[in-house]
Amino acid sequence: MASRDEAPKLSSSVKLVLLGEAAVGKSSLVLRFVNDDFQENKEPTIGAAFLTQKCTLPTRTIKFEIWDTAGQERFASLAPMYYRNAQTALVVYDITKPTSLIKAKHWVSELQRQASPGIVIALVGNKLDLAAPVLADDDGGEEGGDAMNGGNRAVLTAEAKAYADEEGLLFYETSAKTGENVQGVFEAIANAIPESTLKPRAGAGGFAGGSGRAGAGSGGGDAGAAGMAVNLEDGVRAKEGCAC
Amino acid sequence: MVDFSDTPPLPSTDWDVLISGTGIKQSLLAVALSRAGKSILQLDKNSYYGGSAAAFYSLSEADAWATRVNNGDEVGFTNAVVSNVGERGGSGRGYTLSLAPHLVYWHSGFLGMLREADLTDGFSWLAVGSWWVCLTEEEVAVPATGAGSAGIGLAEAGVKVAKLASAAGKKRAGWNKGRKKEPVAEAAVGGGGESAVEKKVTGEDGETTLRRVDNFREVPCTFEDVAWSKDLTDKDRGQLGEFLRFVMKYSDPTEQKCARIFEENRQTSLQTFLSTTFPIPPFITTSISSLTLFPSPPSAIPLEQALPRLAGHFTSLGKITDVRSSAALTIAYGGSAELCQVLSRAAAVAGGINVLGRGVTLLSSNNKESNGTRKLQAQLASGETIYTDWAIGEATDLAKEVKRASGKTTARGIYIIETDMSWLFERKYKDEGITPATAVAVIPSSQAAGGAPIYIIARSAATGECPRGQCLLHAFTESSYEDMNTAIDKLLRTCSPLSKILYSLQYTVDTLGREGVGEVEDGAVLLEPVTQDITLQDEVLEESLAIYERIMGTREGFMEVSEEIRRMKEEMEE
Numbered sequence: 001m002a003s004r005d006e007a008p009k010l011s012s013s014v015k016l017v018l019l020g021e022a023a024v025g026k027s028s029l030v031l032r033f034v035n036d037d038f039q040e041n042k043e044p045t046i047g048a049a050f051l052t053q054k055c056t057l058p059t060r061t062i063k064f065e066i067w068d069t070a071g072q073e074r075f076a077s078l079a080p081m082y083y084r085n086a087q088t089a090l091v092v093y094d095i096t097k098p099t100s101l102i103k104a105k106h107w108v109s110e111l112q113r114q115a116s117p118g119i120v121i122a123l124v125g126n127k128l129d130l131a132a133p134v135l136a137d138d139d140g141g142e143e144g145g146d147a148m149n150g151g152n153r154a155v156l157t158a159e160a161k162a163y164a165d166e167e168g169l170l171f172y173e174t175s176a177k178t179g180e181n182v183q184g185v186f187e188a189i190a191n192a193i194p195e196s197t198l199k200p201r202a203g204a205g206g207f208a209g210g211s212g213r214a215g216a217g218s219g220g221g222d223a224g225a226a227g228m229a230v231n232l233e234d235g236v237r238a239k240e241g242c243a244c
Numbered sequence: 245m246v247d248f249s250d251t252p253p254l255p256s257t258d259w260d261v262l263i264s265g266t267g268i269k270q271s272l273l274a275v276a277l278s279r280a281g282k283s284i285l286q287l288d289k290n291s292y293y294g295g296s297a298a299a300f301y302s303l304s305e306a307d308a309w310a311t312r313v314n315n316g317d318e319v320g321f322t323n324a325v326v327s328n329v330g331e332r333g334g335s336g337r338g339y340t341l342s343l344a345p346h347l348v349y350w351h352s353g354f355l356g357m358l359r360e361a362d363l364t365d366g367f368s369w370l371a372v373g374s375w376w377v378c379l380t381e382e383e384v385a386v387p388a389t390g391a392g393s394a395g396i397g398l399a400e401a402g403v404k405v406a407k408l409a410s411a412a413g414k415k416r417a418g419w420n421k422g423r424k425k426e427p428v429a430e431a432a433v434g435g436g437g438e439s440a441v442e443k444k445v446t447g448e449d450g451e452t453t454l455r456r457v458d459n460f461r462e463v464p465c466t467f468e469d470v471a472w473s474k475d476l477t478d479k480d481r482g483q484l485g486e487f488l489r490f491v492m493k494y495s496d497p498t499e500q501k502c503a504r505i506f507e508e509n510r511q512t513s514l515q516t517f518l519s520t521t522f523p524i525p526p527f528i529t530t531s532i533s534s535l536t537l538f539p540s541p542p543s544a545i546p547l548e549q550a551l552p553r554l555a556g557h558f559t560s561l562g563k564i565t566d567v568r569s570s571a572a573l574t575i576a577y578g579g580s581a582e583l584c585q586v587l588s589r590a591a592a593v594a595g596g597i598n599v600l601g602r603g604v605t606l607l608s609s610n611n612k613e614s615n616g617t618r619k620l621q622a623q624l625a626s627g628e629t630i631y632t633d634w635a636i637g638e639a640t641d642l643a644k645e646v647k648r649a650s651g652k653t654t655a656r657g658i659y660i661i662e663t664d665m666s667w668l669f670e671r672k673y674k675d676e677g678i679t680p681a682t683a684v685a686v687i688p689s690s691q692a693a694g695g696a697p698i699y700i701i702a703r704s705a706a707t708g709e710c711p712r713g714q715c716l717l718h719a720f721t722e723s724s725y726e727d728m729n730t731a732i733d734k735l736l737r738t739c740s741p742l743s744k745i746l747y748s749l750q751y752t753v754d755t756l757g758r759e760g761v762g763e764v765e766d767g768a769v770l771l772e773p774v775t776q777d778i779t780l781q782d783e784v785l786e787e788s789l790a791i792y793e794r795i796m797g798t799r800e801g802f803m804e805v806s807e808e809i810r811r812m813k814e815e816m817e818e
Contacts (some may be wrong), residue, residue: 048812049366049593074252075599077592079293079585080301084577131410134625227679228706230369230564232359 010060012198015050015085016189019069019107020092021100022074025126028176029092030066033186038177055190062190087197088120088189093160095125095173096152101160108167118216120192122170124185125160129175156164255597256365257343261365261795262622263606264637265571267295268344269771270579271587273636274596275361276803280796282490284596285632286588289603289625289641293588294772296320297344299581303336306658306749310388313751319640320610320773322653324751325725340709341658341749344580345701345718345782347537347572347682353782362813366586368576370707371567373680374455374672375463377531378687378734384461388480388523391537392545396545397563420604457648457667458738460685463531465561466569470559480524487532514550515542521604527645530697534686537778539654539696539722541689547581572779574682577708602626606769619767624696634795636769639760646769647757654776657719657750661736663716663743669704681706686733689723698731700743701778713745720778725750763794809814 018026031037033055040231051069067086072078083089093100104123111121131153157173163170170188174181263270265414269795271293274286292298295316300306308323310494348355357362380423454475455462464470470484492508493499509517514536518529533542536553562572575582588598610631616629641648659752683702689695691767698721705712719728719734757775765767769791775781793799805813 028786048809049590070589072589072592072598075254075293075602076368077293077588077598079589080299081577081582081585082589178382226679227369227677228370228679229576230567232355232364232369 010195010198011063011241012060013063013065014087014190014193014198015065015067016019016088016090017086018069018084018090019073019095019098019104019111019170020090021103024070024091024092024094024097024100026092027068029090029124029174029182029185030068030125032176032182034066036179038179045117053186055186057187057190060190062198064186064190083111083115086115086119086124087193088123089115090122090185090189091169092124092126093155094127095155095160096127096130098154101125101155101163107161108169112167118197120170120189120194120196121167122172122185123160123164123167124171125155125157125173128173128180129177131173142234200244249437251602251626253626254285254599254630255727256283257628258618259618259630260633261285261634261636262287262604262620262630262632264288264641265295265637265771266293266584266588266598266600267297267773267774268584268784269347269788270295270637271584271591272803274591274598275363275587275594275789276788278591278594278791279804279806280594281716282795282799284332284591286501286591286598287602288598288600289566289623293600294344294581294584294643295589296395296578297342297584297636299340299342299344300579301337301340303341303747305335306339306341308748310751317648317799320754320756322752322754324749327745327748327750329746329748331778334432336747338711339660339716340581340707340716341716342578342579342709343681345574345703345716346580346583346706347684347701347778348571348780350563351556352780353357354780354785357803358785361584361730362805363590363803366584366590368708369573369677370575370576370681371570372572372692373570373669373683374530375684375686376457376460376536376668377463377464377527377683378460378731379458379530381458381525383530384525384527386526388483388525389519398778411626417621455672460577460735460738461531462672463529464795465535465536465557465571467562468673476528480528483522484528487518487524488558490522491551493556494551495555506547510548512547513543514545514547516544517547530688534684534688534697534699537699539699541695541696542564544714546687562672564678567671567680568671569676570678570680574703574707576681576706583780597657602643604635604637604641604643607628607644609765628667632767634767634769636771636791638771638773642766642768642770644764645760647760649755649756652722653755654753655719655721655728655750656753656776657717657732657748659717659719659727659732659745660710660747661715661717661743662713662746663715663739664705664713665702665735665739665743666704667738668702669706675698679706680704685735688736689727697728698723698728700731700735701776702735718778720776769794 001088018030020026030051031039034051053064053066055062055064067082069078070099072082079144091104093104108123111119131151148194161171170192172181172185172188174185176182261277262285262466263274263284263286266286266288270286274284278284288295290298300309307326309318310326313321313324335796454464454469454473464473464476464484470488471479472474475486490502490505493502497503505521509521514533518524518532521527529542533545533550535557536545536550538545538549538553557571562568564570564573592598604626605625606622606624610618616631619633620635621629621631622635623629635642651788668685669680671679681704685700685702686697688697689701698719701718703709703716703718705714712718717732718734718751721728732745753776758772759774762772773786788798789802791801
């Protein structure tokens with residue numbers, strides 16, 4: 001993507017975990033960000049352990065490793081390994097569904113308890129397209145006359161924003177369907193990650209960088225740090241090379 | 245471990261396969277069968293993954309488990325003893341106490357399978373360093389008994405081997421090659437006491453010293469150790485070299501003589517075999533025996549069990565990139581506990597459903613035609629009833645009777661140490677690019693006692709399992725808790741100042757009965773109880789493969805990623 005001739009700038013792999021109630025549009029947000037695509041009736045699982053997407057900013061290039069819940073949030077079955085070494089989390093709710101914000105708050109406190117202390121958390125109210133007053137279609141709609149003229153919106157921007165400010169979270173409202181603000185969220189996160197937790201990307205595997213962050217988990221050591229982790233992928237490739 | 249105190253209903257009551265439990269085999273099958281297109285429901289009665297291979301992420305979680313053990317709520321575990329020596333703040337977070345800190349040999353089928361399944365990049369793999377055996381000067385001074393003295397009926401075999409050795413022996417000089425008679429000027433280190441480890445002397449001719457800290461002596465494993473270490477006499481070196489050659493050849497059908505010697509000595513103990521057929525001093529036998537990781541003394545390990553383990557060790561040695569003195573790996577953040585979580589996630593990614601905190605309370609055949617055509621029905625703790633063609637799990641997870649065997653029990657212990665014991669984790673060779681995060685220390689019981697050795701698997705903070713500056717010791721033995729504590733104490737005494745234990749959890753693992761495992765009724769498959777091996781054994785993989793074959797009708801495609809997903813991943817790699 002970026003030209004090879006540019007002066008070297010900070011380039012780092014970052015693990016991003018998605019959290020939030022089922023059907024708030026977590027996977028759709030990722031799909032919009034990664035493929036600039038939207039599917040109306042998306043299957044709840046995504047088929048890969050994580051997706052990757054680069055985010056190029058003037059000062060740094062961040063390669064996001066985006067971990068979806070794979071549906072595990074539904075039955076209390078997200079494992080500690082899911083949060084492990086996550087440098088950032090996207091906690092998503094549905095602005096048309098107040099209970100999804102309550103769930104999001106649960107996830108935020110869970111992250112504050114379980115994840116790395118320096119984790120950057122973004123609170124994202126999705127389905128903004130359902131809130132916007134759609135003048136052409138909305139004639140006579142039930143919500144048409146409500147005070148904020150907010151379509152199906154059921155969570156006030158100000159309310160969620162106040163909570164986010166209180167907890168020190170980034171806050172955005174997005175629409176995975178129209179793409180509104182989606183790029184913005186990821187760019188804001190890419191900007192917000194403290195330089196000290198970024199490190200140059202290691203190897204072709206990509207994972208080594210993500211797993212190798214110091215200060216892992218809740219105060220543990222630094223598994224996967226340089227000079228510690230054994231790269232099996234290299235071994236495999238070397239072997240295949242020999243066999244040819 | 246997230247409890248939002250609601251129990252949402254399952255998305256369906258109709259499943260191809262119900263897997264109860266989230267241990268290694270269960271999770272492996274969940275991935276394999278999900279990837280093969282089966283609809284999978286994987287349950288666990290616990291609110292955490294792993295079952296008897298779980299990890300606890302705070303001392304309070306470990307305490308809670310110990311309480312459940314002592315209440316009889318954890319099948320297969322008894323007599324948990326928690327000891328809090330140091331003070332701890334709050335719930336004692338920042339630790340990962342794993343019940344399964346497994347070592348995985350480079351050449352194991354398990355690792356090969358994970359690589360083919362495209363799953364190895366889900367972990368941080370760390371190197372396992374040297375084995376250290378505690379031997380006193382007196383024990384080291386005991387010479388080899390020689391073929392004549394003890395070898396009743398085996399002396400002949402010894403002669404045969406000697407002949408075989410000299411027949412194959414053009415290469416025999418290999419073990420002595422490069423070693424010159426004059427000793428390398430020995431730097432007198434260790435006297436100052438700052439560095440506990442005697443500096444390894446590597447002369448220009450490659451001569452090396454096996455590392456030693458007090459009575460803890462490195463086990464000679466690598467080619468360099470055996471061929472060049474001046475700690476071994478030429479005679480010992482020759483015998484040890486021949487034995488290692490035998491280890492690599494015994495299962496090779498073209499090596500008839502080795503095969504015959506093996507056949508004749510299958511039931512011979514490792515100790516007897518080594519003291520007669522390849523007469524090496526007893527302390528080397530003790531060292532070699534420690535590589536098997538069997539919690540029994542060398543006099544109680546039959547050759548047929550020892551050789552596959554030793555062969556596994558030596559074929560793996562030298563194969564790992566950047567750390568040629570290492571033979572095995574371990575997974576950071578809890579060993580196989582982490583493996584279970586990664587596999588369960590892989591199952592979810594492949595379309596399976598994992599549910600924690602919901603066990604099976606009754607499993608029976610589905611006789612009512614009104615409930616569809618599935619063979620089995622299962623009642624869950626949530627009150628739900630589901631229908632399935634297959635139900636897989638350990639007896640306890642399928643609400644079946646657990647049979648206890650009268651066999652041996654193993655004592656285990658997890659100790660948090662307040663210092664990092666860095667000498668255990670130093671790189672063996674300067675040119676190695678990777679520092680080991682795990683080491684093995686073995687304290688043999690005295691010859692007179694004839695008891696079982698105590699194995700200690702040390703894990704550094706690099707595993708992410710304890711704060712920097714500390715380390716974890718996992719002990720296992722067939723001996724008592726007291727012997728275990730004594731052994732830990734011996735290891736700690738090698739540190740100056742003496743390292744303190746901050747916390748310890750000891751528990752006993754029962755051997756559960758193996759009768760009644762397999763397909764007990766149409767579609768209900770009871771898994772073998774998990775063995776308490778410290779290495780991840782290929783039997784685990786084999787049992788899972790056999791069950792996969794029973795369900796799918798073939799072993800083809802086990803753990804294979806679909807073409808579509810593979811393409812997607814490749815696109816992402818750019």
